[in-house]
Amino acid sequence: MRELKLFLGPNHPGMHGNFSVHLYVDGDIVKRARPLPGMLHRGFEKLMERRLWTNNIALIPRICVVEPDINEMVYAMGAEALGNIEVPERAHWIRMIILELARIGIHMMAFGGIGGPTGLYTGPNWAITERDLILDIFEEITGARVYHMYIVVGGVRKDLPKGIEKKIENVLDKLEGRLSEYEDLILRNSTIINRTKDNIVLPEEVARELGVTGIGLRTSSGKAYDIRKVDPYARYDQVEFEVPVANYSDAYTRLETKYKEVKQSIRIIRQVLEKMPKDGPVRAKVSTGSALKWRIPKGQVFSHIESSRGEYGYYIVSDGSRQPYRIAVRGASYPQGLLGIEKYLPGTRLDDVAIWLDTMGVCAPEIDR
């Protein structure tokens, strides 16, 4: 048997972020795979210990580039729990808008992303266009397209700009109108179907063994384990939505589930726009004084939310000073992205490695944080 060593990443179109996998292949079958984190040189967790509680909002969005807001949210939730800070009602609802828009945004990216490994390049062009409409909304609300730094400890950084509700609705309408075309182009495309159906199967035992959450767990087990339902945060307990599940998890099912989730997110945002208080405060005080001296009381907390890739959490320890003492990030893709690659990527055809990484939801910075 001849074995060949191939490098996937750290810079590779099929790799998400600066992350490297050494592939030992025999023919076009992967025999062994060795994930190599450490290419990012960011050291998020350590950096957070050296930054003020306020300052960290400039750093943490970078742990997930495509869906940065989840970081801001878990960070804020954790600090708020430690500091007994009561978030104003309106801020909860604004946060939901941001989080769900971000979820749609990353799912659109995934729709486009599947075009890379399968060769369907119309997909990325379309999806990025639609995603950009969402980024336009983000730009108007937060002042930035990608790293929003908008959800902060105590609420949100600024109130919604006037008339944004109408613009959000327009984007949702437009997106909804396009969804059937996406279905035609991607989900009913034989290129995609042939490459993803019955391919990259994730059995329930494997999901449980590794600790996979999110779409992976839901499509393999049929159980609706979604933090928004099992431990509701913000005001997710006051809106109606379904958690799509399945009993067979192949690449296609997982892709299809994202499509279904986009529809649910649109449904959530519509309800939020209708139910949210129309005015009122959006930010509570963290502690006395200027932001340079904000302190969070001593204690420890684990806060978690549902990201597009599963359960996303921060374990935060505060020693009562103006910087966090320790923050550990529970990246949703850590189990499959590190352990999963090593144990379950072998056996995959070389052409399908990128599909494996894409549909399993591997996000480099949250592994290499």
Next chain:
Amino acid sequence: MGNKKNFFAPIKAWKYLVKKPISIPMEDIFENPREAADRYRGFHANDWEKCIGCGTCSEICPTNAIVMQEREELPDEDGSKPEKPAIDYGRCTFCGLCVDICTTNSLTMTKEYVHISKDVDDFYFLPKENGIHDIKYENAYVRDEVSELLDLKRYDMVGLEADERKDSFIEIVKGFSKETAIAEASRCVECGICTKTCPATMNIPEYILSIWKDDLEEGVDWLYKTNPLPGVCGRICTHKCETACALGNRGEAVSIRWLKRYIVDNTPEEDYEKVVLANVSKGGEGKVAIVGAGPAGISAGYYLRTMGYEVDIFEAMPLAGGVMRYGIPQYRLPDYSLDKDISFIEKIGVKIHTNTQVGKDIQLEELHSKYDVVFLGTGFFGARGLNIPNSDHKDVHLAMDFLPQVRDFARGVIKDIDVHKSAVVIGGGNVAFDVARSLIRLQEIKYGKSDVKLIALENEEQLPADREEYEEGMEEGIKYQLGCGPQEVMLDDKGNIKGVKGFKCLSIFDGQHRFNPQFDTSDVKMVEGTQVYVSIGQSPDYSYLDKELEEKLGITRGKITKIGKNRQVEGVDWLFAGGDIVQGPDVIHGIADGHEAAKAIDEYLMNGKNKKK
């Protein structure tokens, strides 16, 4: 889903082949960029007119992208630094925290976002009003109430109400509780503009930080580095620091003075003593005599002693403290506080000889022969009189004669002061208010009611006294006749004072900023009262100097002018001077002077010049 159907489904996408593309052509991105959103966090703009160079933006910057750059063309004034923020866009994350925390609102972010260069050093900018490329772009990300990162409101200081305080000399201000002090301390942005403004360059941000950390021992250490009378300054300092405080631009300045007082009043005695005594070092060889135990003398004595010199202070009065002991009334500066400060001066080994007047009990020449160096800190203890008709009447009193009696009365040394039921105070400075408010108290104690009127040349805005003096005086019942120049003390048939006649004051200074008041003689004011107290300034007493020395000092308008920056008298090596007689009346200036002089004396003695065996 049949395979056939699936085969045709994607073909529907072909309809877009004939549609216009929505992507923007490359050349348009550079030449005609898409307009950014109204809140867009683009490149910065900084209004140099407003920016005070406090550096708070640089302090909060998570990536250290902002560096404060010193600019020679900028003036170095109180309340600002000659620095402006420069931003490295290679590091900037465009988070906008700098904008949210800007103390003056000068920093904003614009809609500009295009900058192209192959040179990495080309991303370092000093933004001005028109952004980084000097092209005016619309402001985009600006701070609002929600994104505010400063705490602009002061925490209230608890004090006695007017009714509770006006019939006794009990201290008005009660001091901060621990919680309030920490909360107030947390407002500080540590810019240090206060330090720059303080005559004694006190380490204000540092001691405020100690309060915030609840490490008062460290706080005491910071205080004594530049000020050996923190208890006094924590109560009666004219707090130029608070006027300069960066937070004052958009909100209320940090209560720096009360925070200083909090450290002094709340540090446990043994910790306090440990810190202060630890400051004394051995090494200085020499003896220094100090004339006058006022702020300047005590400060010079303290620092000389910490350097190891032997220090003797000669004070004419029975108690040390000078104007702090015999001028400022008890309700502002109680004896116990002054005693505490002075006790530590004595504990480190400074000898204070009270009841010893130089020029009478001991001659200056004698000090010169016995000591290596003599420091003069005799202050402005005399009163300046007012030269108007009948101002020599027996019921016309001078502030600096009256105030020592008030202090002695309050501490029980004298039993009675001859105050009438009604009085007129002339003057608009802090001392005039001290007189007026003391009179209120004395009248209330004696008669159960008070009638005090205050005449000043200045109107309400020009009044040199602190605003709080004006307001608290009003609460206590002083009636003001401001913008009025006294012309004559009016007498009745029996020769007793019945009031003061004044003209409306039109202007105080002439075109050359010289004191030259103009009056409207047709607008006559009669202010009634049977006693008059004049408080229009203080004067020095140089009777202890011989003629020859007096000439060498070059005394002009009461101040010594022939003196170097190091407080050494020109041409008289062994003589140094400081405080009021050099700077004019102010406690904190006196302390600063004493410290400066101590350093200069140390240098002088170390160099061994003129050293006696």
